Amino acid sequence: MAQGITPEKLIKPPSQGTGMYKGDSNIDDRFGADKPSEEFAQYSDPLREIPDDLEVDAEKLITDTKVKEVLHQLNTELVALEIVKERISEIAHLLLIDRLRRSIGLEAEAPTLHMSFTGNPGTGKTTVARKMGQILWKLGYIRKGHVVTASRDDLVGQYVGHTAPKTREVIKRAMGGVLFIDEAYNIYRLDNERDYGQETVEMLLEVMENDRQDLVVIMAGYRDKMDRFFSDVPGISSRIAHHVDFPDYTAEELLDIGRMIMEQQRYQFSSDAEKAFQEYLQIRLTRPHFANGRSVRNALDRTRMRQAIRLYDAVEKGRKLTKKDLVTIEAEDILASRVFDDLHALELPSGNGEAKGKSKPRAKAGASKAKK
Amino acid sequence: MATSTGLIIRQGTFSTLPELTDDEIRAQIQYGIDNGWAVSIEYSDDPHPRNTYWDMWGMPMFDLKDAAGGLYEVNKCREAFPNSYVKVSLYNPKLTKQTIGLQFMVQRPKHEPGFRLVRSEGPHRRIFYTMEPYAAEKPHGDRYED
Structure with missing residues (x-):
């Protein structure tokens, strides 16, 4: 330790009125989001005192x-989903x-924007959620x-005392953005009391x-699982403003x-292929396990392979x-799908017998090639 | 014991400024995050300036995007240790730096009794001076109760 320094020098002179005490920090400032601009701070009751005809620069x-x-971006990037838009x-x-209200000093509490997206598989829930981060950010x-995506694994721990830090970690990481919990109903398991x-x-x-x-x-x-989740966990549904x-x-x-x-992938349907794809969708729609957009994507992936x-x-x-x-995607790439095979097996009427005849051997050739 | 001197511990950046408000703390943490620094919270009840080993409140947060997460932990730590010193450290992990980029206190006990001057006599009647916090007379954990 340096010997020349006396302790008196290490201790700084008493501070008076510098506001170093806890009591000085204004609790209201905590998370204090938007304050009215200073020129309006003089009004104690803005609703009455700000003149009615004050103009705002909308x-x-x-x-x-x-x-x-x-x-505009929403409209171009998402098909249908009118209710979401x-x-x-x-x-x-x-x-x-x-x-606007805040800009003239009227208070406006930030609205609750927690959301729940329910729907059948492949209806675009995840896609929209991922876009929400950018959308809400652009709106300020x-x-x-x-967007931080979390599932049960990321949130729920394995043993006592493991869960809270894990959840907190995810929450902190998501702060300032969106926390997206996919398959949220998995978090809570009613049948297991000791579940974390x-x-x-x-x-x-x-x-x-x-x-x-x-x-x-x-x-x-x-939908159904989320409904059960909401009824099992009272309080969560009411904290979500947008269902x-x-x-x-x-x-x-x-x-x-x-x-x-x-x-997006720089392919084109030939006009025949488009018709064939339309037909394909008609059949797929009636099948079990049809997963809307996801099925379309998968079908197109397989089509690309056949092409x-x-x-x-x-x-x-x-x-x-x-x-x-x-x-170019040709009709035969689509018609080689097994969906049409089944149709043939059931001997249902089909408007495209010729094309199918041609496509059959192609599908087999493809299969044998894949084995090699 | 002597009456309160009004002395308080000042250390780290901004040590001569009035206590930071939460918004100011948030802005400082955001500055660190924007520089790619890791946020960590530390607490201690040993006010000695040479006490460099504070307790860590959770892990350092390398993956924050927004200061709200840091402030959230600051508030959690304040809740758990309402009468301790709490500081925020922003660690710069850049190669060749790898050190604290910014560190400041965000909470102190309500009452700080100050320091006692300790003299000890060495060989040849030389006097060695050191100081000892009054608070450190009590064991760790009991130092700053109201």
Whole structure:
């Protein structure tokens, strides 16, 4: 230790009135989101005292917050899902008006934006949830716009005392953005009293209530299971302001989705292929385990594989490929699907017997090739 | 014992400023996160300036995106140890740095009794001075009860 320094020098002189004591920190500042701008701070009762005809600069704010951009993006990127778009547009407008109110000193508590997305498999719940981060960020509701996806594994611990830190870790990581809990009904298991899911649920409830400004929680899951989850855990349903039910897609909407996926991957349907795909969807719709958008995506993935085999065979036969070959999906790629096989086996009427006849050997050739 | 001197411990960045509000703490943590620094919370009831080994409140948070998570832990720590010193450390993990980038106190006990000057006589009648916090007379854990 340095000997030249006297302890008197180490101790700083008493501070008087510098506000170093705890009592000085204003509790109201904690999470104190938006304060009215200073020029209005003089009004103790803004509702009465701010003149009624005070003008607000709405146009500027609308361009600033990109509301239009967000809504446009939604419309172009999502097929159908009118109810979802409607909800988001409601939220967007509310947030906008809230900001306007705040700009002239009227208080506006941040609305609760926790959501639950319910619907059948493949209806776009996860896709929309992932987009919500960006949307809410553009609207200025959350500060960062990242989406943290969590499932039961990430939240619920294995032994006593393991759950709380685990859940807290995830919650902290998601702060400033969106916490997306997929298959949320898995968290809580009613049949097992000693399950630690209860602890997670309690922590989530607390955070959803107290840290609303910092975190948006989106829960998604299948309709019936989520309904059971909500009835098993009272209090969670009422903390979620937006219950959005995703409807199943119609055949046309599915076709639109298919077209969009193809476009994103730089493929094209030939006109025959489009007809065939339409037919394919009609049949698939009636089958069990049909998973809407997901089934469309899977079907198209398989179609691409069949196209690849068809092109490979063509090259082996000495044909020259062009760019057009590479981007075009032909009807036979679709008609080789097993869905049509079953149809044939059941001897149901089909409008495309010829094409199927041709496609049959192709499918077999593909299979044998794959084995090699 | 002597009456309260009004002395308080000051250490870390901003040590001469008035106590930071939560919004200010949040802004500082955000600054650290934006620089890619890890946030950690530490607490202690040993006010000696040479006490470098504080207890950690949870793990350092390397994966925060937003300061709200840091402030959340600060508040949890304040709740659990309402009468301890609490500080936030922002660790810069960059190669060649790997050190604390910013560290500041966010809570102190309500009453700090101060320090006693301790003299001890060495060889040749030399006097060695050191100081000892009055609070440290009591065992760890009982030091700052109201």
